[in-house]
Amino acid sequence: MATQELEKTATVRPVGTIWEEGGVIYLRLEMPGVDKSDLDVRIEDDQLVIHGKRSDLPKDAHNVVRERRRGDFRQVYTVDDTVDREKIEANLESGVLLVTLHLKEAVKPRRIEIKAG
Amino acid sequence: MRLMRMPNGVPGTTGSYFDWLQDEINRLFDPEAAELGPGLLDRPAAPRVDIVEYEDRFELLCDLPGVDENDIELTIAANVLTLKGEKKAPVSEERRDKGCKLYRDEIWYGNFQRTISLPQGVDSENVGATSKNGVLTVSVPKRDEAKQRRIEIKSS
Numbered sequence: 103m104a105t106q107e108l109e110k111t112a113t114v115r116p117v118g119t120i121w122e123e124g125g126v127i128y129l130r131l132e133m134p135g136v137d138k139s140d141l142d143v144r145i146e147d148d149q150l151v152i153h154g155k156r157s158d159l160p161k162d163a164h165n166v167v168r169e170r171r172r173g174d175f176r177q178v179y180t181v182d183d184t185v186d187r188e189k190i191e192a193n194l195e196s197g198v199l200l201v202t203l204h205l206k207e208a209v210k211p212r213r214i215e216i217k218a219g
Numbered sequence: 220m221r222l223m224r225m226p227n228g229v230p231g232t233t234g235s236y237f238d239w240l241q242d243e244i245n246r247l248f249d250p251e252a253a254e255l256g257p258g259l260l261d262r263p264a265a266p267r268v269d270i271v272e273y274e275d276r277f278e279l280l281c282d283l284p285g286v287d288e289n290d291i292e293l294t295i296a297a298n299v300l301t302l303k304g305e306k307k308a309p310v311s312e313e314r315r316d317k318g319c320k321l322y323r324d325e326i327w328y329g330n331f332q333r334t335i336s337l338p339q340g341v342d343s344e345n346v347g348a349t350s351k352n353g354v355l356t357v358s359v360p361k362r363d364e365a366k367q368r369r370i371e372i373k374s375s
Contacts, residue, residue, distance in 0.1 A: 117325040119310060120322040122320040130309050160278070163273065165271055168269055170280065
């Protein structure tokens with residue numbers, strides 16, 4: 103997304119859960135109302151940029167109750183060298199984005215065999 | 220006063236809490252909003268909703284990302300709409316104990332319930348609900364007598 107355009111767009115940070123399990127880091131972000139075609143997940147240098155456009159917010163309608171946050175979802179994470187950038191996967195299902203980041207083999211804990219001399 | 224779950228936000232940072240506090244205080248002084256939403260003193264975890272009025276219907280939109288449709292129970296009696304359900308934890312307690320390292324957990328989960336009073340004159344027989352991209356949309360049509368009608372002015 104172009105910087106200029108971004109400056110004019112209201113964004114909110116999606117809430118989420120981050121956990122590690124078996125050498126894989128999972129990033130689960132809640133982005134209700136974002137369609138697959140409106141979601142952009144990309145790696146830019148050291149940054150993982152996630153941007154989802156909301157298409158479910160009613161425009162020019164008379165809101166009786168308005169509690170949901172307005173604006174697109176946007177979050178930027180810094181990805182360090184321990185993550186294998188070739189193996190990043192993203193999956194969007196019923197408003198939940200799950201990004202899978204595999205750790206490089208070299209970073210995973212390894213058991214070192216002790217040889218008897 | 221009940222114990223309440225804190226709003227979505229990053230524990231340890233004040234920014235989101237200030238937003239929340241501001242919302243709550245604004246709400247406290249807004250007599251209309253106080254009736255509609257869960258207030259400052261009694262807030263179980265509840266999903267956020269929007270209600271939009273159209274000429275012929277009301278539409279309720281509710282953010283329920285990752286909640287299975289089978290876990291949502293929607294009932295309507297006269298003009299009171301009740302939305303009940305359960306939001307499951309993304310990482311179960313069991314997995315937390317078994318070598319799963321949790322770095323950050325910001326979402327709320329558990330049972331939720333919202334009761335929403337709609338204005339008089341809704342047709343509770345023809346309520347429709349759909350779910351798309353984690354947003355539940357409930358459409359409640361207005362009864363004919365509640366719809367706006369244009370009255371012809373006759374010249375004499």
